[in-house]
Amino acid sequence: MHIQIVGLHAPNAPRLRALLGPGFEVEALQAFAGSGAIRSDVVISNSIGADEAARLHCRLVHVPGAGSEQIACPSLPAGTTVCNVHGHEVPIAEFTLHAILEHCLQLWQYPARLDAPAWAQAYASRQQHEEAHGKTLAIVGFGHIGQEIARRARAFGMHVIAVTRSGRQGAAELADEFVPVSTLDDVLARVRCLVICCPLDDTTRGLIGARQLGLLPAQSLLVNVARAEVVDEQALYEALRSGQLGRAVLDVWYQYPKKGQPPVNPSRWPLHELPNVRATPHISAMTPALLDRRYRFMAENILRLKQGQPLLNVIYPAP
Template identity: 45%
Template structure:
């Protein structure tokens, strides 16, 4: 079994090899191999290509299975794939991303790090006697836009804090939304529901319907004290409208972990957005770390290994998004 791992995936060869029952030959390639024919001779004839991206303007090398080491497929040009190739993805990111979302909520309401930074033993008496009440999560309302694996994982944790959860999902049209929520509405009802929310969590996929769909009109519908948390894709939100809303304090705060531009290869220096969001006091910015945990990689590569073993035995694959199971 020949397995080619590209870019960041190549750094997890140990996790994959440890979980794999099938004997395998591994090839590690740099990130830019996803779009350059320079490495095609090393990919050609592979049984499995593990990569988050694949694009070609020339005829593609042959391989049987493209296994994305994540859920997102927007970096794959399906038209460029070789004939007969199967594409699978893997999840498991919903656990750390939901924890990250809850950390954002707690940071906004409690801000423990800031309280700790201001602590001074010499001024303890004044600080204690001058304490000001802070906010709490209990009784707040959260609107989750996109109620798939991530949205539902956020909802489970939010409800444990006593937060009322409103789910926004296209499945609500048919009354088929199930899971940990108090109410469910369709995408067409977004503007009606936004004014109700203390927290708006974006966890929807990026596609032709969602790209730029959260713009000036949606931001204007939010309450001035409301908070936006984007753990979906940056391009779901119109960045100029978001910057303007934050700069003029039309919403209280935004937690941003996903960005509009990323480096394509080692050594690239890119700006994450057209605006310096980090300069705004009400923008909390992190470099796409919401799902980046040790547990995530252990779970993902264990599942990828199981799929590769199934491929070797000729058994149906799990999480097939294109091609044959």
């Protein structure tokens, strides 16, 4: 069985090869060929354009993550199944809770080194900080990531509002309230922490705009670990610049570096210059344990394909 790992995940070919064992040829490619048929039993890639998809001849496209918006599924030939993989919810939930606690504690206002010269001033100027306990947290998107965040937030005594498409009541141990996204505006005035972890599609693009940001109380925190475009770019900048929104922790961005192209800022607006923005380079899920979980899952799916068993995490079934 022939497997191609294409693009950013190409360096992980030896990892997959070791998991699969003999009988599997794992090929690492920096990019697809510019023309001609692309033939393989399995292709692992984060991004497949419409032209590449139309030239693809394979049984399984496996996305090495959860997001599949960069896979041109409608252009794939008949008989191609697309699967994704999770496993990132644990580190992203830990990242998010760190962001919430950092916002409450505000430890950045104290000296990095508490030596004799800094000690007296720091001690004299101590100020009260907030507690996460009792604060209301709204989680937009309540899948794998949202639920892991909720479990940890509940342990800190936060009031959790799960915002989902349907608003259907879920497990009481995960959230205090379940509301449909259509009524999000109705709860924002009570929210001190707003976490974005929903998929990006036509219904969620720009979901959080100037109106929603204006409804949040002053000094609220926004954490985006989903896709940047769920939050309107200009509205976010204006809300943070004016102080209408207290703080944002952003791990996902509107512009990404591309090989062979000039460097770009992460946003068309100077979000990176604002003192109330904590900017991280899309690292919330990057742990060794994540890669281990994901590649073990993909190896299992490839074995299932070879053995004719049902595949796991099918997001686009072969027509």
